Amino acid sequence: MADQDANVHSEAQRAAAASRDSPEVDSPSDTLKDNTSDLESRSLDKAVIDEKRKITEADRLLQPGKLSLEDATAGGQGRHLGLFSTTMLITSRIIGTGIFSTPASIVSGVGSVGAALCLWALGALLAFAGLGVYLEFATMFPRSGGEKVYLEAVYRRPKMLATIFYSTNAVLLGFTSQGCIIFATNIVAAADRKASEWEQRGIAIAVITFVTLVHGLLPNTGVRMMNVLSVIKIILLIVVCVTGWVVLGGGTRVQDPKAAFRDAFAGSSNAPYNYATALFKIINSYAGWSNAAFVLGEVKDPIRTIKRAGPLGLGICVVLYMFANVAYFSVGTVQELAHSGTTIGSYYFGKVFGHTAQRVFAVFVALSALGNVATVTYAQSRVNQELAKEGALPWPKLFASNWPTQRSPLMGLIVHFIPSFIVIVAPPFGTAYNLILDIEGYPGQIIALLIVVGLFYLRVKAPNVPRGFKVFWPVALFYLITAVFLLVVPFISPPGGKGDTTLPYWLAPVIGIAVLGSGIVGWFVWMVVLPRLFRFEYEKQRNVLPDGTVYFKYVPRYLRDGKAAGTTTLPKESAVLQDQSTDEGRVDSKVAESSS
Template identity: 55%
Template sequence: MLWLLGFVLSFCGLFIWLEFGTMIPRSGGEKVYLEAAYKRPKHLATIVFATNAILLGFTAANCIVRVYRCFGLVLEAAGAEATRWSERGIALGVIFFVTLLHGFTPRTGIWLMNLLSVFKIVILIFIVVAGWAVLAGHTRVTDPHANFRNAFAGSSHSSYEYATATFKVLNSYAGWSSINYVMNNVKNPARTLKIAAPLGLGICAVLYLLANVAYFAAATKEEIEQSGVTVASLFFKNVFGTQAQKALTVFVALRYRTGLVVVTFGAARVNQELAKEGIPLPFGNRFWASNWPTGKSPLPGLIIHLIPSIIVIIAPPPSVAYPFILDVEGYPGQIINLFVVIGLFWLRYKKPNAHRPFKVWWPLAVFYLAAAVFLLVAPFIRPPGGIGDTPPLPYYLYCLVGIAIMVVGVLWWAAWRVVPRWFGYKFIGRKEKLRDGTVVTLVSSLSPVPIAMLTILDFQFSLAKRQQ
């Protein structure tokens, strides 16, 4: 049922993002939509989003964790010992490879994304068809219908558990918003978005639902809970045997690598857009906003994504890291989604005549808004026994971490925009065109000029920005 709920919520979110994406066809995704809806206080929405994007720059790390868990099985299949550091070494190699691929050979990176996406669909179709064979009784599985008798027996009654499980389900559907991050790379974005996005999500959703039916036909609930491996690997073992499991696990690992390649591609462009806006970053914004060294792909933006990913791979143990990463990533993401939906209603009220090639049916937006509120409140409700899904960590820890990240964003904004005014100083922004053609907003050093003059300069800068 949660997979079905995730499917419905993802489609509601997709239609909301479709309205924004066709109305404002620019790269950046939520960053652009928050800026359009929340212009005051100035730059607050941008800074808070930037904090989330940079501090949670391991958005692909959940893919990474899954990759090195799968490659651990590959090592075991090859007769090698799958130690924690061998798995981490493979994960580091994968993330470095993807970074260099997108940074130096962007065309090859796009080609590989398309190839792996097709491969992922083929693997899912294979699992679905094999599941049909299991249900028909043509495999070694003795009782394929066991899980479908009293399917909801033993279901949880905890709001906390449903909320955390929904975060993980939504993570699997997360690709529905990826195209909004790279709109500048899409030809005829309004038309493409309206056709490709619903079609792509629909295909994935149907395959996910059918794949879950196949998984539950091939293994009991107890086997899934106690296996300690990916469900797909357990499926191959139960249906085709141990030797086939060893061979097919390689394909499962490649399937997870697809998400890593795609998410890294989009995250780098979001980081670049943030640097272009003049968000204060170490070593200056010229480098981070550039398409260095090829002039066609933002390697600096990829580096911003690479650094926290390395930390997440090395620092925590995988058994705790994977569920905790999904939860930490999901909670502040839902905070941002909540404000995006509120911003949708605000813009409809403030700009009812704005050009909107696509308009989401408002009950869908209301349903998505209500779901976002539930997902933000329910994790604070004590689960049975007070134990969450990442023991020994407190069940509410990921919520506090997510909120803390938002607070850091507010403090970063205050340090940049508010505190200097107390001493009669202010940052002055100006536009500059880099060698690769990228236009970046640069912030000069603090200038001790009268507040009245700063106000005039700020107004002139804002006016010039709107006229471009």
């Protein structure tokens, strides 16, 4: 019996030892639990991937231009801009120098503080409406180019017309000379001296040269510079807002800070023209909320980021703008502000802190102008590069490249530098210079109208194409009305028939229309007249640069007896532009398949 017990005990010990030494075996319930967790994880990953594919499907079905989404985002620095940098791109573009100068002319025009604040609030609503329209397009086409891409997606026929039409505005009128001149003017004012006209031009040239070289040769430094300058702008406006509250609370030497608010609407103008021009200036002060769309190919997780950065960036500016206006109105009456003889920001700092503070303020306004130049230059160079990739610029290989760093389009920056340099140097300060600045804005309003009309067109043409964001249609209609308003206002005769200059008030918009019209003429000569005159067809060649950048080049292939010579030897990546309806038919069939 004892031997049996010993044997049983020994067997139990051996079993226990074997259990310890053998690998652990999951129970059926544990195995099922792990498998279920693994399946859930895989399903979640698949759902995320499917959602991303669904969102980018719009770009595949309605491919704008000749570049696929993969080709358009290949090469260069890749997606490197996060939420913060993207938001700063928007705020830095909006906050230029307008908020430090235009409030005085606006309150002077409408006659009262109450009317001016109402117009600023209305302008904010209009800006958010426009942002909604552009967000819908941006989430459909998460690539760089912005308005160029949206026009190509909507206005597909005739071939290349939308691209050339837009390139005229982007290349000829995409300059940043005004910001460079404002920087020069304020730096001279901060030094408390009066500079000659050519000294100011020299400083302005140094600014655009510096920005071009930094963005072209030190791209990471350029992004950091933009972010720092954007933060400085925000801090400056916060200082204005906070000191405004202190002034209203009676904590400064300003006498009777609430005088302008007692009867806020007293003296309001009865002339519709004054309100129209004031609203026009306010909308221009909010301009820039679409800036991130121009560089969306460099934004990380672009759809999610732009949906956050857009409202956040514009929202920051709206809040700061409203409180800054309240602060400005706390230091004087409407009449005092209208006849301050300087920018309202400088007048404000002088009243609150004294003359020395005015000089310090001029430095910050100069930095604000520099930030605006840096931001616009960065975005505009990417647009120029995208135009070159489509073959819309001469020597596309050169201007589409990221030479020499392989991370930044230096040649696209030079395309932007040339018109900026010319506008700084060529026209005399005064009437001619102001006319050029007025011309710059009008074609942009025409393009904005075409884009919002295109949004409604795509809602009808491709209603089932996935959209990462869908603007409420009454909001889009509100923006459409705004776009029409902005096109009509410059043709409204001012009192006495005289505008801000001695030139006819309608001259600037007419020249702006002519600039865009020259793009249509250029397209007609390039794509219609020359091929018929010299008997050739364009061969579209797809090319890849060493860093992966893809660009198209249009090469003439001369005809023999009505046929293209050597058409049977075309490479696979090339196509002869014979039937302009081919691509559209293929796109329409894709959309139909998606809808079904």
